[in-house]
Amino acid sequence: MFEVIGERINTSRKLVQSAVANRDAGYIIDDVKRQQEAGANYIDVNAGARIGHEEEDMRWLLENIQPNAAVPLVLDSPDPTILEMAFQMMEKTPMINSISLEKERFDAMMPFLKGKECRVIALCMDDTGMPVSSDDIVGRADKLVKELNAIGIPTGSIYIDPLVQPISIDSSKGTMVLDAVRAIKKKFPGVHITGGLSNISYGLPQRQIINRIFVTMMMDAGMDSAIIDPLDRKIMATIRTADMLLGHDQFCMNFLKGVRSGAIAS
Amino acid sequence: MSKFLNIQNHLIAGEINELILDVKEALSKGVNADEILNTGLIGTMDIVGEKMQSGEMFIPEVLMAAHGMKAAVEILKPKLSCDKIGSAGKLVIGTVKGDLHDIGKNLVMLMMESAGFQVIDLGVDVPAETFLKAVEENDADILALSALLTTTMPMMQKTVELVKEKGLNKKAKIIVGGAPVSQGFADKIGADGFAPDAGAASKLARSLVAAEQTGC
Numbered sequence: 258m259f260e261v262i263g264e265r266i267n268t269s270r271k272l273v274q275s276a277v278a279n280r281d282a283g284y285i286i287d288d289v290k291r292q293q294e295a296g297a298n299y300i301d302v303n304a305g306a307r308i309g310h311e312e313e314d315m316r317w318l319l320e321n322i323q324p325n326a327a328v329p330l331v332l333d334s335p336d337p338t339i340l341e342m343a344f345q346m347m348e349k350t351p352m353i354n355s356i357s358l359e360k361e362r363f364d365a366m367m368p369f370l371k372g373k374e375c376r377v378i379a380l381c382m383d384d385t386g387m388p389v390s391s392d393d394i395v396g397r398a399d400k401l402v403k404e405l406n407a408i409g410i411p412t413g414s415i416y417i418d419p420l421v422q423p424i425s426i427d428s429s430k431g432t433m434v435l436d437a438v439r440a441i442k443k444k445f446p447g448v449h450i451t452g453g454l455s456n457i458s459y460g461l462p463q464r465q466i467i468n469r470i471f472v473t474m475m476m477d478a479g480m481d482s483a484i485i486d487p488l489d490r491k492i493m494a495t496i497r498t499a500d501m502l503l504g505h506d507q508f509c510m511n512f513l514k515g516v517r518s519g520a521i522a523s
Numbered sequence: 524m525s526k527f528l529n530i531q532n533h534l535i536a537g538e539i540n541e542l543i544l545d546v547k548e549a550l551s552k553g554v555n556a557d558e559i560l561n562t563g564l565i566g567t568m569d570i571v572g573e574k575m576q577s578g579e580m581f582i583p584e585v586l587m588a589a590h591g592m593k594a595a596v597e598i599l600k601p602k603l604s605c606d607k608i609g610s611a612g613k614l615v616i617g618t619v620k621g622d623l624h625d626i627g628k629n630l631v632m633l634m635m636e637s638a639g640f641q642v643i644d645l646g647v648d649v650p651a652e653t654f655l656k657a658v659e660e661n662d663a664d665i666l667a668l669s670a671l672l673t674t675t676m677p678m679m680q681k682t683v684e685l686v687k688e689k690g691l692n693k694k695a696k697i698i699v700g701g702a703p704v705s706q707g708f709a710d711k712i713g714a715d716g717f718a719p720d721a722g723a724a725s726k727l728a729r730s731l732v733a734a735e736q737t738g739c
Contacts, residue, residue: 306673308673308677382623422626423626425583426582426586426629426630428583459626460582460583461582461583462578
């Protein structure tokens with residue numbers, strides 16, 4: 258089944274930032290509950306935007322979110338010290354967001370991840386920047402899976418983010434990532450594919466229709482998770498429907514449940 | 524501008540074959556190549572920039588127009604009075620250290636070239652010292668800094684500080700941009716300008732060097 262990572266608890270979002278600055282726990286808890294009700298399978302928590310306050314903000318957010326979250330959390334920070342603190346607070350096995358092949362980040366994250374029981378998002382980014390071809394994405398994914406396997410993280414706990422790029426700057430950016438996802442899944446059938454989707458439509462009008470059709474195509478290629486706003490009803494309905502069409506919904510039960518609750522409509 | 528109406532329309536529509544015919548026709552009628560470049564092509568790219576800013580035109584259309592512009596300039600090149608390409612000024616551009624994003628930077632670059640700037644691209648993950656060296660060596664008129672991450676915005680500040688410390692900002696105006704960057708941030712770190720998108724950036728750069736325009 259497709260896994261939705263709810264992206265809303267991020268201090269770069271204005272309302273979240275002011276709630277965090279004012280220690281308004283009610284706002285945060287309410288947002289988390291709404292994401293869960295909408296079908297989020299994970300809640301991402303990012304406290305990076307108030308520079309100099311990340312550690313205390315992350316601690317406060319987790320203290321308030323954890324007792325109210327039925328689903329596991331995604332600890333979203335580039336700083337292993339903050340991740341270590343956050344990891345120690347976790348009751349359910351968390352997901353770590355993220356490691357990449359950028360040397361500084363890679364060298365900082367590997368010792369942190371070693372020996373930990375967790376899931377991890379692995380970005381296909383390296384010191385040369387964004388990948389430039391399908392083969393480039395696959396090569397980076399291959400390296401990430403092997404490096405993570407070598408420190409004891411099983412393939413099934415790895416979530417590769419192939420880095421979706423805007424089709425407005427190059428019409429081949431859609432097929433580039435679709436082909437890469439197919440190849441990665443062929444090479445590592447157990448690995449997960451996740452990431453943001455809305456980059457695909459950057460620079461174009463009517464972005465939502467692009468995002469919805471793109472997620473469907475990505476799911477067919479093998480994407481089984483995404484970092485999105487679960488309160489976007491249309492994209493959630495698209496995902497649940499596509500999941501059924503791809504054979505991941507026994508007796509169409511989830512689809513029907515979605516229709517009855519009003520979450521899915523034609 | 525009216526005598527360049529066809530050039531304008533075809534450049535905006537991204538109809539490159541027609542644009543080339545327009546440029547050849549203007550030349551055969553005896554229209555000065557410099558005028559075709561400055562009024563016809565660069566003038567139209569200003570309109571493209573404005574239409575991008577206002578949301579009437581979208582990135583792929585702007586890219587098409589920039590390609591058209593390049594093709595037209597190739598036709599004009601042998602007939603220009605001097606090396607007019609890049610006569611708007613020299614611009615050093617890059618994404619600051621720690622940041623590997625280049626899409627926005629590349630768009631800005633394209634618009635700057637279309638606006639007549641000679642662009643020196645330092646790429647991504649550029650240390651402050653490298654910016655400094657490039658500004659110095661090229662005697663740049665504009666230094667354009669890009670950042671997409673909140674975590675790399677402080678590097679912008681550091682770069683601006685270093686450029687000022689060396690006194691290079693007297694000639695080179697510093698402009699900043701990128702998703703998390705704002706006018707307020709630009710003011711705070713002492714940059715000379717901020718642009719929210721590529722269309723606005725080329726306009727800003729032109730206005731900053733306008734006072735020192737000398738032609739060729």
